[in-house]
Amino acid sequence: MxxxxxxxxxxxVLALYLxxxxxxxxxMDMEQFAVGGRGFGTFFIFLLIAGEIxxxxxxxxxxxxxYSKGAAAYYVPAYIxxxxxxxxxxxxxxxxxxxxxxxxxxxxxxxxxxxxxxMGMIVAVLGSLALVPYIVIQLKGLGIIVSEASxxxxxxxxxxxxGAVVVTTYVMISGIHGSAWTAILKDFMILVVVIFLxxxxxxxxxxxxxxxxxxxxxxxxxxxxxxxxxxxQSWFVSTVLLNALGFYLLPxxxxxxxxxxxERTLRKNAIALPLYTLLLLFVFFIGFTAIMxxxxxxxxxxxxxxxxxxxxxxxxxxxxxxGAAGLLTALVPASVMLMAASVGLTNSFFKVLVPAATETHxxxxxxxxxxxxxxxxxxxxxxxxxxxxxxxxxxxxLITQLAPSLFCSLPKINIINKYGAMAxxxxxxxxxxxxxxxxxxxxxxxxxxxxxxxxxxxxVIALLINILVTFIVSALTKHISxxxxxxxxxxxxx
Numbered sequence: 259m260x261x262x263x264x265x266x267x268x269x270x271v272l273a274l275y276l277x278x279x280x281x282x283x284x285x286m287d288m289e290q291f292a293v294g295g296r297g298f299g300t301f302f303i304f305l306l307i308a309g310e311i312x313x314x315x316x317x318x319x320x321x322x323x324x325y326s327k328g329a330a331a332y333y334v335p336a337y338i339x340x341x342x343x344x345x346x347x348x349x350x351x352x353x354x355x356x357x358x359x360x361x362x363x364x365x366x367x368x369x370x371x372x373x374x375x376x377m378g379m380i381v382a383v384l385g386s387l388a389l390v391p392y393i394v395i396q397l398k399g400l401g402i403i404v405s406e407a408s409x410x411x412x413x414x415x416x417x418x419x420x421g422a423v424v425v426t427t428y429v430m431i432s433g434i435h436g437s438a439w440t441a442i443l444k445d446f447m448i449l450v451v452v453i454f455l456x457x458x459x460x461x462x463x464x465x466x467x468x469x470x471x472x473x474x475x476x477x478x479x480x481x482x483x484x485x486x487x488x489x490x491q492s493w494f495v496s497t498v499l500l501n502a503l504g505f506y507l508l509p510x511x512x513x514x515x516x517x518x519x520x521e522r523t524l525r526k527n528a529i530a531l532p533l534y535t536l537l538l539l540f541v542f543f544i545g546f547t548a549i550m551x552x553x554x555x556x557x558x559x560x561x562x563x564x565x566x567x568x569x570x571x572x573x574x575x576x577x578x579x580x581g582a583a584g585l586l587t588a589l590v591p592a593s594v595m596l597m598a599a600s601v602g603l604t605n606s607f608f609k610v611l612v613p614a615a616t617e618t619h620x621x622x623x624x625x626x627x628x629x630x631x632x633x634x635x636x637x638x639x640x641x642x643x644x645x646x647x648x649x650x651x652x653x654x655x656l657i658t659q660l661a662p663s664l665f666c667s668l669p670k671i672n673i674i675n676k677y678g679a680m681a682x683x684x685x686x687x688x689x690x691x692x693x694x695x696x697x698x699x700x701x702x703x704x705x706x707x708x709x710x711x712x713x714x715x716x717x718v719i720a721l722l723i724n725i726l727v728t729f730i731v732s733a734l735t736k737h738i739s740x741x742x743x744x745x746x747x748x749x750x751x752x
Contacts, residue, residue, distance in 0.1 A: 263408035265578030266585055269443075270424060273589050276443060277428025277436035284435060287617045291433035291624065292362040292601040293517035298438065300523045305441035306434075306514040306594065307527060308534055311338060312448045313591045314399025316541060317584045318561040324545025326560035328481030330489040331545065335538045337498040341505035342535075346528040349506055350521035351668055363598070364512040365606040368660070371667040372676040375610050380680055381660065382606035384687060385509040386599045386631065388657040392508070393595050393635040395653075397422055399561075400588035401639065406565040407581025409574070418639050421588060426632045429593045430625045434517055437593040444586035449537070451583040455564070456540020459547050459571060467543055474546050481549060487709035496715040503721075504658035509598035510591070600627035652694055655717030659686035662725050678732025686724030690717055 284290050298306070316334070323331035352367065361367050364385055369378025400421040401414030408417075428436040460470040474481055484491050505511060518524050541564070548555075548563035552570065555563055568580050604624045609615060615623075663679040666672055674682075692698070693716040700719065701712040 260409060260411055260574060262574045262578035262581060263404075263411045265575065266404055266407060266581045269447075269582035269585060270420070273440045273443065273586060274424050274428055276439045277425075277593070278431050280428075280435035280439040281432040284432075286433065286621065288601070288604075288620050288624075289360075289362055290435070291621060292597065293513060294434045294438065296357065296517060297519050298514075298517045298523075299519050300526050302438045302441070303514060303518050303523055304527050304530065304534075305445050306438060306517070307511065307531060308441075308445055311531075311535055311538070312445070312452075312587055313396060314403065314584065314588045315395050316538060317448075317587045318399050318402060318564060319395070320538060320541040321545035321548070321564040322558075322561035324542040325548045325555065325563040326557075327489055328478075328546075329484050330494065331542055333494055333497050333501070335535050336494075337501035338505065338535050338538075339532050340498060340502035342528050342532050344502060345506055346525055348668075349515045349524045349528075352506075352512070353515055353518055353521055353524060356516050362513075362516060363602045363605050364507075364509045365602045367512075368663065368667070368679075369606065371672070372663070372679055374676040374680075375606070377663075377676050377680055378606040379610070380683060382602040384656060384660065384683065385602050387687075388653045389509060389595045389599045390631070390635055390638060392510075392653045393592055393631065394638045396588040396592040396595070397635055397639040400585060402561065403565065403581055403584035403588070406562060406569065407577050407584065409569075409577075415640055419636060421585070421592075422632050422636050425589050425593050426596065426628055429596050430628055433597060434513070434594065437590055437597070440586065440593070441590045444583075444590045447579075447583040447586055451580055452537050452540045455568065455580070456537075456543045459567065460543050462571060463547055463551055470543065470547055470550075473550055478549060481546070487713060490709060490713045492710045493713040493715060496713075496718040500658050500715050500717045500721065501654045503661045504654040504717075507657045507660050507664060508653070509602055509657075510594040513598040513601070514594065596628050596631055597624075599631050600624040603627050652690070655690045655694075655715070655720065656687060658717055658721060659683050659690070659724050661721065662728050666728075674728055674732040675735060675738075677735040677738065678728045678730070681731040682724040682726075682728030685727040686720040689720035689723060693720070 289295055294302075320331060320334055323334075355361070355371075356367055359370050361370060363382075365378040365382035368381045369375055397418045398414075401416075401418035404412055404417035404421070405414040428440070432439075457467075460467045464470040464473055471482070484494055506515065515524060544564050544567065548567045552563060552566050555566070565577075565580070565584075569577055572580075601624055604620055604627060608620065608623045612619070660683060662682055663674070666674045666679070699712050699716070700714075701707045
């Protein structure tokens with residue numbers, strides 16, 4: 259075993275130890291398992307939400323997009339900043355309602371707001387569908403990081419399998435507490451590694467960050483501006499808006515919100531997290547440096563730019579530390595994702611089918627679902643070949659179809675009903691899946707469509723159709739909702 263792989267292995271064992279130890283002293287019921295008894299303060303909420311920023315996508319996909327797509331990579335911090343601004347007003351309302359109704363998962367929230375078990379089931383399935391690509395990002399990235407950082411001593415598939423076993427184990431034992439404890443180690447490591455690499459590498463090769471950009475500008479000026487078509491301005495704006503709306507709709511982020519100990523904690527994080535997000539720029543500096551120093555990486559191989567450049571620059575022990583940080587960027591987010599999907603499915607399906615199920619039975623089912631989702635994600639990881647950023651955008655395109663239903667549910671009087679909400683969600687999801695699988699755009703059907711329209715994110719187009727369908731179906735079925743309300747009122751009187 260080389261020194262790099264040894265360091266990575268030590269951190270893997272440490273993460274497993276911390277994840278399991280987090281269970282100590284906890285009377286594990288569903289609320290403790292899913293949302294930590296709603297007891298997490300500012301520090302843990304900060305780490306868990308930050309975990310959604312510094313994932314393997316950030317570590318590999320962020321630098322990879324800077325390497326292969328250039329300025330288009332800046333959509334990442336742009337949408338995250340906007341998401342945090344929205345969260346200052348949005349998430350306290352969600353937390354307040356969920357606290358008063360003892361809600362511990364996203365599907366439960368929608369089912370309660372729309373008084374519909376079917377709505378909860380749809381949201382649970384959609385959340386799981388959106389999370390599988392996201393979990394794949396973590397496992398795929400983990401495999402790449404460990405394999406590259408170990409100088410090929412372990413294969414990407416073997417690394418992904420080992421990582422999946424570790425994260426599945428401590429999630430099943432400790433729930434969100436395991437994620438919180440390992441997040442402390444992960445964020446310390448990523449903070450040190452990202453800042454060090456982002457400063458040292460441009461200085462080492464070019465004498466500084468400004469000379470690095472000047473070199474790229476002279477050799478490949480197109481990398482520092484948005485393209486005229488494709489990843490153009492309309493793509494950038496639409497993708498930023500789509501992802502900003504979807505950030506807190508991702509089941510794992512939604513669950514972290516519910517684990518907060520109060521609204522003040524959530525608002526504090528909305529203020530502090532944008533500053534922490536600026537560290538993403540250091541990841542992009544690495545990708546831009548790699549453009550000049552390791553040219554020739556094509557397609558999804560652009561995700562290797564950070565590690566290839568680091569291996570070219572540092573001794574094996576440094577690569578081991580970098581690999582360990584990358585490993586942790588996979589384990590922490592993946593753990594929350596697995597738990598969010600399992601709890602959502604348990605509450606929306608198992609509890610509905612077996613209403614008399616005890617807390618113990620629910621925990622057992624949740625853990626079984628965790629194993630099932632891990633296996634599915636591993637299969638997709640091994641057989642799939644999409645670049646990390648594309649998988650990330652697909653997840654957001656799917657989950658953001660919940661946005662109209664969420665925002666309409668916030669006022670005291672909802673202007674849409676469950677029929678419209680469900681119809682809109684299904685319409686949007688089907689469009690996203692069809693467009694992704696068939697690889698179609700607006701110009702596929704209307705060849706004369708200008709690029710400024712054709713480049714708009716497919717998820718945004720699906721969202722607009724979703725909104726249209728939602729309001730039309732709600733209007734057409736308004737009398738059904740009114741009749742049911744009147745009948746319920748009569749039942750209460752009688």
